Amino acid sequence: MPFDPAVVRASFAVVERRADHLTKYFYAHLFTNNPGVEALFPARLAEQRDRLFAALTQLVLRLEDPEKLTGYLAALGRDHRKFQAAPEHYPAVGASLIAALKHFSGHAWTPEVEQAWAEAYGVIARAMIDAAAAVPADTPRWWDAEVTDVRRAAPDLAVLTLRPDHPYPFTAGQYLTVSSERHPQVWRPYSPACAPRPDNTLELHVRRVPDGLLSTALVNDVRPGETLRLGPPLGEAVLAEGSERPLLMVAAGTGWAQIKALLEQLVRNGGRSATVFVAARDDHDQYDLAALHDLVKEHAWLHAVLSAPAPGASRGAAIRLLRDGLHNYGDCAGHDIHLSGPPDLAPALTAQLLDQRADPALVRHDPVTATFNRSRPLTPAEWFLEERDVPWINRTELGPPT
Numbered sequence: 589m590p591f592d593p594a595v596v597r598a599s600f601a602v603v604e605r606r607a608d609h610l611t612k613y614f615y616a617h618l619f620t621n622n623p624g625v626e627a628l629f630p631a632r633l634a635e636q637r638d639r640l641f642a643a644l645t646q647l648v649l650r651l652e653d654p655e656k657l658t659g660y661l662a663a664l665g666r667d668h669r670k671f672q673a674a675p676e677h678y679p680a681v682g683a684s685l686i687a688a689l690k691h692f693s694g695h696a697w698t699p700e701v702e703q704a705w706a707e708a709y710g711v712i713a714r715a716m717i718d719a720a721a722a723v724p725a726d727t728p729r730w731w732d733a734e735v736t737d738v739r740r741a742a743p744d745l746a747v748l749t750l751r752p753d754h755p756y757p758f759t760a761g762q763y764l765t766v767s768s769e770r771h772p773q774v775w776r777p778y779s780p781a782c783a784p785r786p787d788n789t790l791e792l793h794v795r796r797v798p799d800g801l802l803s804t805a806l807v808n809d810v811r812p813g814e815t816l817r818l819g820p821p822l823g824e825a826v827l828a829e830g831s832e833r834p835l836l837m838v839a840a841g842t843g844w845a846q847i848k849a850l851l852e853q854l855v856r857n858g859g860r861s862a863t864v865f866v867a868a869r870d871d872h873d874q875y876d877l878a879a880l881h882d883l884v885k886e887h888a889w890l891h892a893v894l895s896a897p898a899p900g901a902s903r904g905a906a907i908r909l910l911r912d913g914l915h916n917y918g919d920c921a922g923h924d925i926h927l928s929g930p931p932d933l934a935p936a937l938t939a940q941l942l943d944q945r946a947d948p949a950l951v952r953h954d955p956v957t958a959t960f961n962r963s964r965p966l967t968p969a970e971w972f973l974e975e976r977d978v979p980w981i982n983r984t985e986l987g988p989p990t
């Protein structure tokens with residue numbers, strides 16, 4: 589390893605309480621010194637600004653085990669083509685990172701510390717630049733997709749049918765990111781409910797999140813004929829290749845989309861023993877039961893368990909019901925397991941399923957991302973007294989620090 593991770597960690601501890609200021613400084617420095625770069629970022633950075641910076645600091649802190657990060661960084665670098673990030677932007681981002689850290693570190697900033705950060709950043713940037721450069725030149729940075737249908741499946745949920753302008757290289761179980769001209773440069777992940785059909789169309793299930801920027805536009809405003817941008821496919825929660833193991837799947841809310849895509853893939857593969865739990869918080873959560881009923885009716889290898897609390901019950905009640913159902917399922921040894929739903933679903937259920945003898949290597953789900961809620965500023969009392977995680981560090985995405 590070319591740098592000392594302990595030096596980076598120690599210097600980070602000096603600044604982490606000033607996270608919000610540091611992030612603002614970082615972007616101000618980046619945009620002031622690099623005209624044109626601001627246009628690559630979404631307009632409402634005041635609320636969204638943590639994404640790039642959080643990832644940067646988190647990755648630097650995890651570099652003790654670069655092997656673990658290789659695949660992640662390569663995918664991130666390839667994905668950055670859609671942001672129009674070019675190799676020459678990387679030194680600029682690195683310089684602003686160092687400038688921000690230096691500004692808030694005071695006397696703790698030494699030449700040794702600066703060198704450690706620069707080297708750590710260099711390792712990450714190199715991995716991303718190389719991966720982007722290795723993408724064949726004829727691979728689009730993004731796919732323009734025509735919205736061919738919009739169906740309101742529940743009051744706050746739309747099923748969108750999209751037709752990308754080029755063949756889309758997607759495997760059931762992956763996810764993709766979507767952007768709309770209605771909110772330029774804002775990209776959010778969604779899990780298609782099918783692999784591209786013979787006419788190259790895909791289906792997205794989008795639930796409107798309160799105050800959500802893109803989900804509100806997708807559910808309320810987007811109309812057939814409109815164009816959306818799709819980033820390259822991401823994620824590894826696909827069916828295990830060649831596996832004959834029984835399957836246990838859990839879908840909660842729009843997590844059903846990913847599970848539906850996997851079930852359709854299973855059908856194409858000839859099917860094998862599978863139990864799917866479809867968990868609902870309320871009536872609107874089970875918005876596609878007809879499709880599930882059809883699948884169960886047509887395929888004897890598939891069993892479905894619906895888990896929905898009484899109307900008006902709390903979210904906690906819905907989760908308890910699902911947990912009880914899984915508990916009754918019993919021994920999960922030797923099962924391929926797929927979990928898809930809200931961000932807290934996978935970590936919570938994985939712990940339970942491991943107790944039910946699931947093999948951790950056979951549990952698949954999308955990366956658990958933080959929800960970037962920046963709307964509530966810290967009060968002075970919280971700032972000094974509350975012992976909580978630094979809000980702009982997504983500690984969950986890559987698992988707990990080693």
Ligand SMILES: Cc1cc2nc3c(=O)[nH]c(=O)nc-3n(C[C@H](O)[C@H](O)[C@H](O)COP(=O)(O)OP(=O)(O)OC[C@H]3O[C@@H](n4cnc5c(N)ncnc54)[C@H](O)[C@@H]3O)c2cc1C
Pocket residue numbers: 763776777778779780793794795796797798799800801802803804842843845930931954955957959960961962963
């Ligand atoms: C791998 C992956 C796959 C996903 N697949 C789907 C999918 O198939 N269908 C789907 O509808 N969504 C899916 N999501 C969630 C989706 O990416 C967006 O987070 C969601 O649509 C909100 O985006 P927004 O721009 O509307 O909200 P933002 O403008 O980003 O957020 C506005 C407010 O909502 C809160 N918020 C953000 N996301 C959520 C959330 N998921 N639940 C509750 N509150 C939230 C924020 O903290 C913030 O306060 C997926 C997320 C991931 C990581």
Ligand code: HEM
Pocket residue numbers: 625628629630636637639640643644647664668671672673674677678681709712713716765773774775
């Ligand atoms: C080693 C350096 C970098 C790392 C680790 C990194 C990491 C990330 C991550 C994880 C995200 C969030 C992705 C998402 O939410 O889907 C992101 C977003 C972004 N990155 Fe990078 N990035 C790096 C360099 C760059 C460079 C050089 C540019 C080009 C100027 C860039 C431009 C962007 C843009 C425009 C976004 C979207 C911002 C947003 O949605 O708020 N990044 N980056």
